[in-house]
Amino acid sequence: KAGVTQTPRYLIKTRGQQVTLSCSPISGHRSVSWYQQTPGQGLQFLFEYFSETQRNKGNFPGRFSGRQFSNSRSEMNVSTLELGDSALYLCASSAGTGLGANVLTFGAGSRLTVL
Amino acid sequence: GENVEQHPSTLSVQEGDSAVIKCTYSDSASNYFPWYKQELGKGPQLIIDIRSNVGEKKDQRIAVTLNKTAKHFSLHITETQPEDSAVYFCANRFGANNLFFGTGTRLTVIP
Numbered sequence: 001k002a003g004v005t006q007t008p009r010y011l012i013k014t015r016g017q018q019v020t021l022s023c024s025p026i027s028g029h030r031s032v033s034w035y036q037q038t039p040g041q042g043l044q045f046l047f048e049y050f051s052e053t054q055r056n057k058g059n060f061p062g063r064f065s066g067r068q069f070s071n072s073r074s075e076m077n078v079s080t081l082e083l084g085d086s087a088l089y090l091c092a093s094s095a096g097t098g099l100g101a102n103v104l105t106f107g108a109g110s111r112l113t114v115l
Numbered sequence: 116g117e118n119v120e121q122h123p124s125t126l127s128v129q130e131g132d133s134a135v136i137k138c139t140y141s142d143s144a145s146n147y148f149p150w151y152k153q154e155l156g157k158g159p160q161l162i163i164d165i166r167s168n169v170g171e172k173k174d175q176r177i178a179v180t181l182n183k184t185a186k187h188f189s190l191h192i193t194e195t196q197p198e199d200s201a202v203y204f205c206a207n208r209f210g211a212n213n214l215f216f217g218t219g220t221r222l223t224v225i226p
Contacts, residue, residue, distance in 0.1 A: 004158070033213055043159070043204065043216035056213050090158050102147045102208060106158030 004107035025093030121217030
């Protein structure tokens with residue numbers, strides 16, 4: 001069973017640009033969550049999508065957005081990039097319902113550097 | 116649920132010794148407590164979890180204990196090996212909310 005796939009793995013952008021990150025969940029998983037990981041703040045929850053709908057949202061500005069497609073693949077977008085957006089962005093998938101709702105499987109992450 | 120404190124932030128042990136990492140949480144409605152291990156260049160990987168109706172769970176050298184009264188849960192690793200070196204994260208969840216993570220513990224096992 002393939003794991004969670006995130007693309008791209010590494011990218012470099014400059015301030016003011018925008019970026020789109022992609023996540024393909026485990027086959028059959030309907031929930032995709034996104035987290036931002038930085039050395040100072042640890043793992044911070046961005047948002048969760050379930051069946052193409054945003055189900056939960058963390059405390060991030062509106063520059064951070066996401067969506068989920070009918071095949072459960074998800075994308076997140078960050079507009080008007082700031083230096084502080086440099087981080088590892090992690091995607092995690094889960095069944096989304098029942099006992100499986102709790103068990104997150106993470107991808108390897110997309111490391112974004114903003115110059 | 117959002118306030119999860121994890122200690123210590125770094126931990127060094129000799130190979131073969133035990134390691135203990137502790138987390139405290141604030142929301143008494145928390146019902147799920149997983150532990151994740153993150154190796155360099157990889158995403159966090161679930162290593163063990165416990166639900167609020169259980170006090171202890173063990174899987175080979177790894178165990179998790181939960182004290183609901185004191186609102187803390189701990190990860191115990193016995194007979195540590197160099198491959199146990201990684202960053203460990205606790206997390207908790209209450210209701211339908213998402214996981215909230217501790218700040219991580221960097222464990223170094225010295226051969």
